[in-house]
Amino acid sequence: MRHGYAGTGPGAITPDGCAVELYSRLPVRDEPDVIAAAVPAGAHILELGSGVGRITHALLDRGFTVTAVDESPEMLERVRGARTLCASIETLDLDETFDVVLLASFLVHSGDIEVRRGMLRVCARHLADGGCVLIQREGADYHTDLPRERVDPTGFTLRMVSSDPMGDGVHSVRAEYAFPDATWTQTFLARPLTEEQFEEALAEAGLKVDRYLTEDGVWARAVRSQR
Template identity: 65%
Template sequence: MGGLTREGHQGTGPGAITPDGCAVELYRRLPAGAEPDIIEAAAPAGASLLELGSGTGRMTHPLVERGFAVTAVDESAEMLEHVRGARRTVRSPIESLELGEKFDVVVLASHLVHTGDDRVREGLLRTCRRHVKDDGCVLIQREPRDAHTGLPKERVDPAGYTVRFVSSEPLGDGTHSLHIEYAFPDARWTQTFRSRPLSTEDFEAHLWAAGLAVDAYLTDEGTCVRARPSVPGAVASGGNGG
């Protein structure tokens, strides 16, 4: 996402950089990975789907190809310019989104639930609850357990680029400043952002406070989660978190 400046977020590299440090051209190049397959297996076929933080459509496009009716939301107009095939695109901060519509599935990917700002996290999860049908589900992506340990380390992606997890610096308030590099044969980008590690207990407590409850952990490492409304008919409220 992009739009509102996020404290402690920055990025470098060719092309437009959104105020929260995301490089548009980098996100155009990144592959979707396994997430669309996980979503397809966890959601009803042909479901209406609200994708929060769509970026350039990295997951939007394969989800549309799989028959989902996707509404793509992002703060960055530069990101949304590259989204194709969505039922609708909406430029908005996630935590203040008010579409007046409910969806079969709401997706909150890209580890957004680990934002360093607790108020923003509350707003993100309330947006999820506000926009999901009572019999629908929310699919959330969490950080891997080792996201902040054993650094520096790197991973060579089959698509031909290298991701280097350079450092995770504790900031003294429970958050970390993560610095990541993406090296392609012809270009290099960096991204620095704030992240708050969440234990399983903390994660589930945040969901419960927003009116959601874990239904299933969809991957062995627990990084993809399906949640459902904990109180049918309830609408999470209490501000936009930002």
């Protein structure tokens, strides 16, 4: 387990504290709709951090081709219908480019700045001419008004238990997922980013925001900066 990351509950736990069985149960939300509205039909998507394929499978159903990348072989075993690659995102170097690179699950908020920089460089490196990067950000209130909980219509309760400052802009976040038959917890490190900080991070990698895709700014579409 990575320092600062932990997970509890039934089944395999990945190095960043994610439970494979938990992620297999979580429902897909509006992510595929947001993505489909922002990219060309039938685009080839490089999905970084695909997990068990929660978004992957919904994109395949919409006619996209997906290459799913994750560092966990246990996660990738659950992916069906997509090409899968087991690798660390921040060091990925394929000899190919894609119409769309997808960095969801708030991965841009990695607590380690160098990991974030590596991920964004990978996004830029694998982007075809005229392509775009779609990035999911934390909401403005992600680290505030805690603890809070939300009861999901599918029958589980998500509790955001705490977000404790650890210094150098990093927070230790603890979440709990309570199902009728099992409970999982996840502790991870996250670095909140203002919109300005987010755009500066993109600029370091030669990217810029083309537009924000949702009113809350959680989803952003980025393209290569003009050189």
